Amino acid sequence: MSTSIVKDNERSALATIRRGLSLTPEFRKGLAVTLMLAVVATVGKIIVPIAVQQTIDSGIKNGTPDVGYIVQAVSWCALAVLLTALAGYLMNVRLYRATESSLATLRIRGFRHVHDLSVLTQNTERRGALVSRVTNDVDQISTFMQWGGLMIIVAFGQLLVATVLMFVYSWQLTLLVWACFIPLMIALPRFQRWLSSAYTIVRERTGDMLSAVSESVVGAAVIRSHSSEQRTAERIDAAVEGNRRAQLRAQKIVAFVFPLTEIVxxxxxxxxxxxxxRLGLSGGITQGQLIGFLFLVTLFVSPLQIATEVLNEAQNAVAGWRRILGVLDTPPDVADPGDEGVALPRGPISVAFEDVHFAYPGGSPVLREVTLEIPPRTRIAVVGETGSGKTTFAKLLTRLMDPVAGRVTVDGADLREVRFSSLRERIVMVPQDGFLFDGSLAENIRYGRPDATDAEIALALTELGLADWLDGLPAGLATPVGQRGESLSAGERQLVALARAYLADPDLLLLDEATSAVDPATEVRLARALEGVTRGRTAISIAHRLSTAENADEVLVFDSGRLVQRGPHASLVEEDGVYADLHASWISAARS
Amino acid sequence: MTNKVTSAVMRDGLRVLGVAIRAEKLVFTAAVLASGLYGGMTVASAWALGWATENVVLPSFESGDVTSAALWTGVLFIVGTAVLKAIGVAGRRIWAGTMQYNMQARSRRDVTKQYLRLPLSWHHRHPTGQLLSNASSDAEAAWAPLAPLPMAVGVIVMLITAAVAMVITDPVLALVGFLIFPAIAVLNLVYQRRLSPLATHAQQLRAEVSEIAHESFDGALVVKTLGREELETERFQNRAHRLRDANIAVGRVRGLFDPLLEALPTLGVLAVLAVGGMRLSSNAITSGELVQVAYLFTLLAFPIRALGWVLGELPRAVVGWRRVQDVLEASGSMEYGEAELKGAQPATLEVDGLTYAYEEGREVLHGVSFTVAAGRTVALVGPTGSGKSTLIQTLVRLVDPHEGVVRLDGVDLTEIAYGGIADTVALVPQQTFLFDDTVRGNVTLGLRIDDQDVWAALRLAQADGFVSRLGDGLNTRVGERGTTLSGGQRQRLALARAVVRRPRLLVLDDATSSVDPQVEARILTGLRDASATVVVVAYRMATIALADEVVYLEHGRVVDRGPHDELLTRCGGYRNLVTAYEREEAERAAIEADEEEEISA
Structure with missing residues (x-):
C-alpha cells in the first residue's frame, strides 16, 4: 500500500522535464515555430556590431566616408531590427499562451489528483505543502519557462551567433575572448550553488517569520490572557531579523557575482x-572588424551576468516539476473503480464487515477481526472509549480507507468494487468537525446537493427541527459563515454539517459524534428529528451520549480495536462487560 | 484611472521614498554614491574605448606602427574604469539591499508589535489572512522600489554625464541621444504603467487560487464524504483559468514592450552611425568619437530602464504602504491602570451591569451582573449563542465592556496594571490554540517554571499520561497548531497551561468538551482542590453539579442565578436545557410502557 506522496529525487533533471512536458501537450504544440521566432529575435543582437564594422570599413574609404553607402546599410539594418522585434513579439505571445495553458492544465490535474488520494496519503503532508504543490511549485515552472528557459535559449543563440561572426572576423581574437570567459563559465555553477543555498535559507527564514507572525495573530486571545506579548514580540523580532540577514546574505552573493562579468x-x-x-599590423584584420569585435564582446556580458539567476531558476523549476509530478505519480491507494465499478440501486442499505483488520502504516493494529452484519433499516449506535476504533470503523465503512485484511460489503458488493459516484450518493458521513467553506449558510448546505433550491434547504432545516435557529440568524440562509465557518459557534457549524448531509438524501447516514458541541436541548430536538427523518434508512451513530445508545436498535461496543459486545441496550446493560462500565460512567456524568 | 488619481499616487509614492530615505540616511547616501560611481564609470568606459580607438587602433592601422605607451594607457583606462564600475555596482546592490531589507524588517516589527498592542475587539474586525499579508506581502511591496532607487539616481548622474560628454563631443550627435533616451524612458514608463494593474490583478488571482486550494484541501473529508471532488475541481479550474488568462494578458504587454525596448536603443545606434557618417564626411568628428558615442548608446540602453522600474513599482508600493500605515495608525489600544493585585488567596469576582455589542445595535450582553465569592465555583449555563463566550472574554479583559464594570478583589479591571490580570486570572478558551513549540514551551509560555511543577499541572489536567508516552516527553514539539495531538489532548495541554500559573481565578470556557466524560470528571475533581475561584461554562450535568452556584443566561441576560437544585425547581428555561436528556429518556420510557400496554391489551 502506497501511503505517502512519491518523493521522486531519483529521476534526473532531464527525465523530470521530459515527463513534465509529456503531460502538457499544449506546450509542445507549435513549439518549433516559437523556437524559430526566438532564433530570428536573437539574430537582432548582432546587427549593431555588423553595422559598426560596415560603417568603419566600407563607409570610410581612405578617410572620406561614403555617406550614401552608410545610410543604405543603416537602413537595411534598421529594417532587420524591426523584423527581429516583430519576431520577438510573436514569440513572446506564443510562449506565454503555451506555457500558461499547459501549466493551468497541470495545476488542475494536480489539484484533482490530491482529492483522489486517500485521507491517509493526504495526511502525510502538511496542508500548506500540499497547497504549494499546485500553486507556488507550478508558478516556479512558469517563471522559468517564460524568463529563465527563454534566456537560456537566447543566451546560447547570442553566444553562438557572436562566436560565428567573431570567427569570420578573426579566429585568433575569438580564441582570446573565449579564453577570458571560460574560467568564469567554469566558476558559474559554483556561484549558483552558493546562491541556491543562500536562497534556500531565505525561504526557510521567510517561513519561520510567517509562522511567527501567524501565531501572534491566530493566538491573539491566548497571548493576551497570559500576558505573553513580550515573549511573542521577541520571537517575532528574532524571526524578522533572521529573515533580514538571510536576504542580505543572498544579496551580497549576487552583488559580488554580477559585476564580475564586467571586469572579465x-x-x-x-x-x-x-x-x-598587432594582428592589424600583419594585415590579419581590418579596423572595422576590430571595432566590431569590441561591440561583440558586450554580447557575452548579459548572458553570463544573469546565468547564476537562470541556473537557480532552472533548479527551482525542476524541483517544482518533481513536486507536482510527485503528486501525479502517487497512485490513489483508495481508488475509484469508475465506470467498471458496481452501481448500487437506491434503497435501504445493508452492511457487512468480514474479518476486517486495519493498521496505520508502520503502526500497531487499530481494528482487529471485526465481523458484523447490519441489516437494512436498522439504527445502530457505536460506543467505546477514545481510541477504541470507532472512528476507524466509520472511515472503513465510508471507504475513506481500505482494510488491511478482510472486506467490507454493502448490499453484498465489496466496497472496493463500488463506483464512488454511487457510493458517495448512498452513504454519507457527518464528521465530528463540521468543516464549512467560506460562503453563505445556503451555499454550505447546498454543498450536499448542488441543485437544491433555497426553499428545499429551508425545508430540510425545518424537518431537522432547526427552523427556530434559522429564524434567529441575522441574514437567514444568506448569513456568511466566514473562513472555515468561524463566524458560527462550534455547535452551529455542526448543525450546518448535519443539514448538508441530510439534504444529500443518503440511504445510509453515518454520524461521527456529529452533535458533540450542540447544547443539550437542541441536541435532543435534533435527535428526535433525526429519528423521524432516518426512518426507513440505515443509520449509524458514533455515540457519546447515553440516549443515542438507548434509542438504537442495536449497540456495537468497541474496545481496543475489537468488537466486544453487540445487542440492544436493554440486554447489554444487564451483562457484565465494557458496556455496563461505560453506562455506569455516563449515568454518573449525567446525574451526579 | 484619471490623471488626478495617478498624480496623487505618484505624490504618495515619492513620500514613501522620502520616509525610507530619512530613516536610512547613511545607507542611502552610500548606495547613491556607489551608484554615482557606477554611472560615471559607465560613461567613462565608453570614453576609454573611444580614446583607445582614436589613439591606439586607428593610428596603428594608419601608420603601421603602435606606441607601447599609448597601448598600455588604453588598456589601463579600459580595465580601470571597469573595475571602478564593478565596485560601484557591488556597493550599490549591497546598500540598496540593506536599505530595502532594513525598512521591510522595521515595518514588520512595527506591524506585529501593533497587533500585540491592539485590543482583541480590533482583531475580531480584521480577518486573519489580511493581518498576515499586512506583515508579509504589504511590508514587502511598500519598500520594493527601494531596490532600484539608488540605481535610478545613479542613472540620472549617468545621463547628465553622458549628455555633457556627447555635447562636448558633437552637439549634432548629442541631438540623436536627446531624442532616443527620453523616448526609451517614456516608453518604459508607459510599459510599467500598463503592466502594473495587470500584474496586480494576476497576483490577486494567484492568491485566490491558493486560497481555494487551501480551503478545499482543509475540507478534504467533507469533499470526499459527499463525493464533491468534481465540483471542487470545477471551482478550482474556474479560478485557475482566470489566472491563466490574466497571465497571458501580462505576457501580451511584456511581449510587446520588451522587444520594443530592445529595438529602440539599437535604432538609436544605427541613427548615430548614419548621422555620424555625415559628420565624419564634414570632418566635424573623428572616427574614435563616433565609436565612443555608439558604444555609449549600447551601454545606456539597459540602465535607463531603472527609472521606469522605480516609477512602475510606486503604485503597488503606495497600496502596500497605506495598508501597513492603516495598522500602525489604528487606535484603541488598551489602557492600563496602576493598581496591583496582591495576595495568594482565591480572588473574588464582581460583574456589574455589563453590556457588550460586536456591532452597533446588536447587543449580545445586556446588564449582566453577578458576584463570585473567593474560592467558590460558578457555572455559566445557557443555550448556544446566549453570550457566554463574550462574557468570559470580558472577565479576563480580552475585551472591555461598553457599559458596566468587572472587579477582581474589588478593583476595576481597567485600573489594574499591565500583566496584573494575567498573573491572577487564567482562561482556558473554547478553541484551543497551541504554539509551534515543545510541550514544555506550550505550558510555560516562557515563564521560568521547573519541570516538577509542569508535570504537576499536566497531572491535574490528566495530560501526564499521554505526554509521558510522547517521544521526547516535555521536549516533544507539538507541530503546526498542535495538529499532531487529538482535540482532547490539546484541550488538556491548554488546561495545564492555565493551572501551572496557579491562578487565583480560573475561567473555563467549555474547555473540556473534547475530553471523555470519565477523564473530565477526574479533572474537575482535581480542580476542586486547587485553591482558586472557578468560573466554568458547561453543558454536562456532572460539570454543573460541581459548581456552588449557577448563573443562567438567555439572549445575553441573566435569567436566574442560584444553586443548581433551586434553579431546577424555579427556572423553566434552565430546567428545560439541563434536563433535556433525562426528560427525553423518561418520555421514551413512557411511550414504551404505552406500547407494551397496547401489546398486552
Missing amino acids: AAVAIAGIVLLGV
Whole structure:
C-alpha cells in the first residue's frame, strides 16, 4: 500500500522535464515555430556590431566616408531590427499562451489528483505543502519557462551567433575572448550553488517569520490572557531579523557575482586591443572588424551576468516539476473503480464487515477481526472509549480507507468494487468537525446537493427541527459563515454539517459524534428529528451520549480495536462487560 | 484611472521614498554614491574605448606602427574604469539591499508589535489572512522600489554625464541621444504603467487560487464524504483559468514592450552611425568619437530602464504602504491602570451591569451582573449563542465592556496594571490554540517554571499520561497548531497551561468538551482542590453539579442565578436545557410502557 506522496529525487533533471512536458501537450504544440521566432529575435543582437564594422570599413574609404553607402546599410539594418522585434513579439505571445495553458492544465490535474488520494496519503503532508504543490511549485515552472528557459535559449543563440561572426572576423581574437570567459563559465555553477543555498535559507527564514507572525495573530486571545506579548514580540523580532540577514546574505552573493562579468569583459576588450593592433599590423584584420569585435564582446556580458539567476531558476523549476509530478505519480491507494465499478440501486442499505483488520502504516493494529452484519433499516449506535476504533470503523465503512485484511460489503458488493459516484450518493458521513467553506449558510448546505433550491434547504432545516435557529440568524440562509465557518459557534457549524448531509438524501447516514458541541436541548430536538427523518434508512451513530445508545436498535461496543459486545441496550446493560462500565460512567456524568 | 488619481499616487509614492530615505540616511547616501560611481564609470568606459580607438587602433592601422605607451594607457583606462564600475555596482546592490531589507524588517516589527498592542475587539474586525499579508506581502511591496532607487539616481548622474560628454563631443550627435533616451524612458514608463494593474490583478488571482486550494484541501473529508471532488475541481479550474488568462494578458504587454525596448536603443545606434557618417564626411568628428558615442548608446540602453522600474513599482508600493500605515495608525489600544493585585488567596469576582455589542445595535450582553465569592465555583449555563463566550472574554479583559464594570478583589479591571490580570486570572478558551513549540514551551509560555511543577499541572489536567508516552516527553514539539495531538489532548495541554500559573481565578470556557466524560470528571475533581475561584461554562450535568452556584443566561441576560437544585425547581428555561436528556429518556420510557400496554391489551 502506497501511503505517502512519491518523493521522486531519483529521476534526473532531464527525465523530470521530459515527463513534465509529456503531460502538457499544449506546450509542445507549435513549439518549433516559437523556437524559430526566438532564433530570428536573437539574430537582432548582432546587427549593431555588423553595422559598426560596415560603417568603419566600407563607409570610410581612405578617410572620406561614403555617406550614401552608410545610410543604405543603416537602413537595411534598421529594417532587420524591426523584423527581429516583430519576431520577438510573436514569440513572446506564443510562449506565454503555451506555457500558461499547459501549466493551468497541470495545476488542475494536480489539484484533482490530491482529492483522489486517500485521507491517509493526504495526511502525510502538511496542508500548506500540499497547497504549494499546485500553486507556488507550478508558478516556479512558469517563471522559468517564460524568463529563465527563454534566456537560456537566447543566451546560447547570442553566444553562438557572436562566436560565428567573431570567427569570420578573426579566429585568433575569438580564441582570446573565449579564453577570458571560460574560467568564469567554469566558476558559474559554483556561484549558483552558493546562491541556491543562500536562497534556500531565505525561504526557510521567510517561513519561520510567517509562522511567527501567524501565531501572534491566530493566538491573539491566548497571548493576551497570559500576558505573553513580550515573549511573542521577541520571537517575532528574532524571526524578522533572521529573515533580514538571510536576504542580505543572498544579496551580497549576487552583488559580488554580477559585476564580475564586467571586469572579465573589460579584460577581454583590453586583450582585443592589445592583440588586435598587432594582428592589424600583419594585415590579419581590418579596423572595422576590430571595432566590431569590441561591440561583440558586450554580447557575452548579459548572458553570463544573469546565468547564476537562470541556473537557480532552472533548479527551482525542476524541483517544482518533481513536486507536482510527485503528486501525479502517487497512485490513489483508495481508488475509484469508475465506470467498471458496481452501481448500487437506491434503497435501504445493508452492511457487512468480514474479518476486517486495519493498521496505520508502520503502526500497531487499530481494528482487529471485526465481523458484523447490519441489516437494512436498522439504527445502530457505536460506543467505546477514545481510541477504541470507532472512528476507524466509520472511515472503513465510508471507504475513506481500505482494510488491511478482510472486506467490507454493502448490499453484498465489496466496497472496493463500488463506483464512488454511487457510493458517495448512498452513504454519507457527518464528521465530528463540521468543516464549512467560506460562503453563505445556503451555499454550505447546498454543498450536499448542488441543485437544491433555497426553499428545499429551508425545508430540510425545518424537518431537522432547526427552523427556530434559522429564524434567529441575522441574514437567514444568506448569513456568511466566514473562513472555515468561524463566524458560527462550534455547535452551529455542526448543525450546518448535519443539514448538508441530510439534504444529500443518503440511504445510509453515518454520524461521527456529529452533535458533540450542540447544547443539550437542541441536541435532543435534533435527535428526535433525526429519528423521524432516518426512518426507513440505515443509520449509524458514533455515540457519546447515553440516549443515542438507548434509542438504537442495536449497540456495537468497541474496545481496543475489537468488537466486544453487540445487542440492544436493554440486554447489554444487564451483562457484565465494557458496556455496563461505560453506562455506569455516563449515568454518573449525567446525574451526579 | 484619471490623471488626478495617478498624480496623487505618484505624490504618495515619492513620500514613501522620502520616509525610507530619512530613516536610512547613511545607507542611502552610500548606495547613491556607489551608484554615482557606477554611472560615471559607465560613461567613462565608453570614453576609454573611444580614446583607445582614436589613439591606439586607428593610428596603428594608419601608420603601421603602435606606441607601447599609448597601448598600455588604453588598456589601463579600459580595465580601470571597469573595475571602478564593478565596485560601484557591488556597493550599490549591497546598500540598496540593506536599505530595502532594513525598512521591510522595521515595518514588520512595527506591524506585529501593533497587533500585540491592539485590543482583541480590533482583531475580531480584521480577518486573519489580511493581518498576515499586512506583515508579509504589504511590508514587502511598500519598500520594493527601494531596490532600484539608488540605481535610478545613479542613472540620472549617468545621463547628465553622458549628455555633457556627447555635447562636448558633437552637439549634432548629442541631438540623436536627446531624442532616443527620453523616448526609451517614456516608453518604459508607459510599459510599467500598463503592466502594473495587470500584474496586480494576476497576483490577486494567484492568491485566490491558493486560497481555494487551501480551503478545499482543509475540507478534504467533507469533499470526499459527499463525493464533491468534481465540483471542487470545477471551482478550482474556474479560478485557475482566470489566472491563466490574466497571465497571458501580462505576457501580451511584456511581449510587446520588451522587444520594443530592445529595438529602440539599437535604432538609436544605427541613427548615430548614419548621422555620424555625415559628420565624419564634414570632418566635424573623428572616427574614435563616433565609436565612443555608439558604444555609449549600447551601454545606456539597459540602465535607463531603472527609472521606469522605480516609477512602475510606486503604485503597488503606495497600496502596500497605506495598508501597513492603516495598522500602525489604528487606535484603541488598551489602557492600563496602576493598581496591583496582591495576595495568594482565591480572588473574588464582581460583574456589574455589563453590556457588550460586536456591532452597533446588536447587543449580545445586556446588564449582566453577578458576584463570585473567593474560592467558590460558578457555572455559566445557557443555550448556544446566549453570550457566554463574550462574557468570559470580558472577565479576563480580552475585551472591555461598553457599559458596566468587572472587579477582581474589588478593583476595576481597567485600573489594574499591565500583566496584573494575567498573573491572577487564567482562561482556558473554547478553541484551543497551541504554539509551534515543545510541550514544555506550550505550558510555560516562557515563564521560568521547573519541570516538577509542569508535570504537576499536566497531572491535574490528566495530560501526564499521554505526554509521558510522547517521544521526547516535555521536549516533544507539538507541530503546526498542535495538529499532531487529538482535540482532547490539546484541550488538556491548554488546561495545564492555565493551572501551572496557579491562578487565583480560573475561567473555563467549555474547555473540556473534547475530553471523555470519565477523564473530565477526574479533572474537575482535581480542580476542586486547587485553591482558586472557578468560573466554568458547561453543558454536562456532572460539570454543573460541581459548581456552588449557577448563573443562567438567555439572549445575553441573566435569567436566574442560584444553586443548581433551586434553579431546577424555579427556572423553566434552565430546567428545560439541563434536563433535556433525562426528560427525553423518561418520555421514551413512557411511550414504551404505552406500547407494551397496547401489546398486552
